[in-house]
Amino acid sequence: MPSLPLSLENVSLSIGGASLIEDVSLTLHHGPRTIILGANGAGKSLILRLSHGLLGPTRGSVRWGGAERLGPLRRRQAMVFQKPIMLRRSTRANAGYGLKIAGMPRSEREARVAQVLERVGLARLAERDARVLSGGEQQKLALARAWALDPEIMFLDEPTANLDPTATAAVEAIVNEIHAGGAKIVMTTQSLSQAKRLADEVIFVHRGRVAEQTPADEFFANPRSAEAAAFLKGELAW
Amino acid sequence: MSEILSAFSIAFDLIVSLDRELIEIIRRTFLVSLSAVAIATLIGLPAGAVLAVVRFPGRRALVILINALMGLPPVVVGLVIYLVLSRSGPLGFMGLMFSPTAMIVAQCVLIVPIVTALSHQVLRELYEEYREQLCSFGATLPQMILTILWDGRRNLVTSVMAGFGRAVAEVGAVLIVGGNIAGVTRVMTTTIALETSKGDLALALALGMILVVTAIALNASAFLVGDAAPARQGG
Numbered sequence: 001m002p003s004l005p006l007s008l009e010n011v012s013l014s015i016g017g018a019s020l021i022e023d024v025s026l027t028l029h030h031g032p033r034t035i036i037l038g039a040n041g042a043g044k045s046l047i048l049r050l051s052h053g054l055l056g057p058t059r060g061s062v063r064w065g066g067a068e069r070l071g072p073l074r075r076r077q078a079m080v081f082q083k084p085i086m087l088r089r090s091t092r093a094n095a096g097y098g099l100k101i102a103g104m105p106r107s108e109r110e111a112r113v114a115q116v117l118e119r120v121g122l123a124r125l126a127e128r129d130a131r132v133l134s135g136g137e138q139q140k141l142a143l144a145r146a147w148a149l150d151p152e153i154m155f156l157d158e159p160t161a162n163l164d165p166t167a168t169a170a171v172e173a174i175v176n177e178i179h180a181g182g183a184k185i186v187m188t189t190q191s192l193s194q195a196k197r198l199a200d201e202v203i204f205v206h207r208g209r210v211a212e213q214t215p216a217d218e219f220f221a222n223p224r225s226a227e228a229a230a231f232l233k234g235e236l237a238w
Numbered sequence: 239m240s241e242i243l244s245a246f247s248i249a250f251d252l253i254v255s256l257d258r259e260l261i262e263i264i265r266r267t268f269l270v271s272l273s274a275v276a277i278a279t280l281i282g283l284p285a286g287a288v289l290a291v292v293r294f295p296g297r298r299a300l301v302i303l304i305n306a307l308m309g310l311p312p313v314v315v316g317l318v319i320y321l322v323l324s325r326s327g328p329l330g331f332m333g334l335m336f337s338p339t340a341m342i343v344a345q346c347v348l349i350v351p352i353v354t355a356l357s358h359q360v361l362r363e364l365y366e367e368y369r370e371q372l373c374s375f376g377a378t379l380p381q382m383i384l385t386i387l388w389d390g391r392r393n394l395v396t397s398v399m400a401g402f403g404r405a406v407a408e409v410g411a412v413l414i415v416g417g418n419i420a421g422v423t424r425v426m427t428t429t430i431a432l433e434t435s436k437g438d439l440a441l442a443l444a445l446g447m448i449l450v451v452t453a454i455a456l457n458a459s460a461f462l463v464g465d466a467a468p469a470r471q472g473g
């Protein structure tokens with residue numbers, strides 16, 4: 001059973017008394033590349049975590065293909081975190097760890113890992129301890145590790161935040177390749193130009209609420225919400 | 239003064255000549271404490287990992303209790319094991335009293351809390367770091383536990399060494415349940431206590447020196463193992 005469509009229904013999240021996400025409803029369908037936009041602290045990362053089932057909502061519900069429990073479906077999703085989590089292992093072992101957890105036999109795993117490391121330009125560093133890689137290299141490794149899983153939904157939390165322009169272009173190309181391979185892309189970014197390049201639809205988040213979910217062309221030409229309009233003009237107050 | 243000096247010189251002679259009694263005591267000391275630490279490791283590491291990963295009611299209370307038990311006074315542990323193993327005790331029928339096995343049991347009771355609490359500390363930190371990524375992979379609880387045990391192995395060595403250090407250096411518990419019987423249950427610490435009280439300083443000094451060297455070597459290697467981990471890189 002697939003985990004799409006993925007829907008958040010009146011989801012609220014409070015942690016330690018602070019209300020962080022308030023009454024968010026949205027549905028993610030197979031197909032369009034969804035870009036989540038919003039200022040720092042708006043709640044983008046939290047919405048990704050809720051959608052990936054890493055956090056449970058305080059109120060409301062999250063459904064994956066209708067099911068309220070993610071269970072084994074989670075193995076059909078992958079996430080690239082905003083701060084990459086590097087296991088105390090080599091680059092190669094990190095890249096293959098998700099596959100190992102999923103029970104893929106070593107021989108298959110090795111081929112797949114070699115392929116993704118090559119594609120993100122880390123083949124040369126395969127034996128190095130992942131924790132001494134540079135920030136940008138760690139981000140590429142996190143992408144390779146998620147990509148290796150060949151997921152049905154790929155969540156990407158600002159995957160190019162630390163990357164140089166060449167690497168950014170390479171990562172965008174990879175995101176498109178993953179999308180072309182049939183995966184659903186759900187990605188956050190701070191860069192409007194990147195959003196314009198990649199988005200098929202935009203979800204705009206402001207202070208823990210979804211201000212709008214709009215097709216990309218329309219969003220950039222004519223946003224529906226005042227907050228998004230202000231954000232696009234670079235005038236959004238914190 | 240000259241008495242002490244001559245004791246030192248006899249002590250050196252004992253060590254250099256690999257005196258039979260000395261070697262036998264050292265061998266038994268290591269046998270007992272290494273057995274105790276091996277069993278404590280088999281119990282303590284998995285227990286520390288489970289406490290780090292699995293949420294269950296009473297977990298916090300259990301962690302606090304185990305941390306508190308790190309400070310168990312050895313003589314009291316000895317006394318309790320004595321009561322359990324003595325002829326009229328619940329396990330008296332096993333006839334373990336005054337045997338090396340009883341000493342292993344006593345040291346085990348003493349250091350299981352140490353190995354558990356220290357490894358829990360290490361593994362808890364590592365789990366906090368890894369948690370979201372492992373959840374994202376859809377890792378099962380056993381997979382998470384194995385992952386943190388393996389990735390935390392360097393720091394776990396330090397926890398195990400701390401347990402061993404405590405076991406070899408401890409006197410009270412093994413004295414009570416072992417009885418310090420020559421050729422059977424005499425270990426370095428109990429021999430030092432006995433020989434010193436008899437005023438026979440040479441053997442005590444020789445064993446004392448070896449005990450000190452063991453302790454220093456343990457701590458130095460624990461430091462080196464921890465230090466060999468590559469520096470964490472911000473990113």
Ligand SMILES: Nc1ncnc2c1ncn2[C@@H]1O[C@H](COP(=O)(O)OP(=O)(O)OP(=O)(O)O)[C@@H](O)[C@H]1O
Nearest residue numbers: 015018020038039040041042043044045046047082
């Ligand atoms: N575990 C937590 N406990 C308390 N507050 C939290 C927690 N996680 C997030 N927050 C708060 O929730 C808000 C939204 O956080 P989130 O990480 O989703 O922001 P974001 O939109 O991803 O921002 P950025 O663009 O800076 O990454 C922030 O104000 C943050 O401080």
Ligand SMILES: [Mg+2]
Nearest residue numbers: 044045082157
């Ligand atoms: Mg974020």
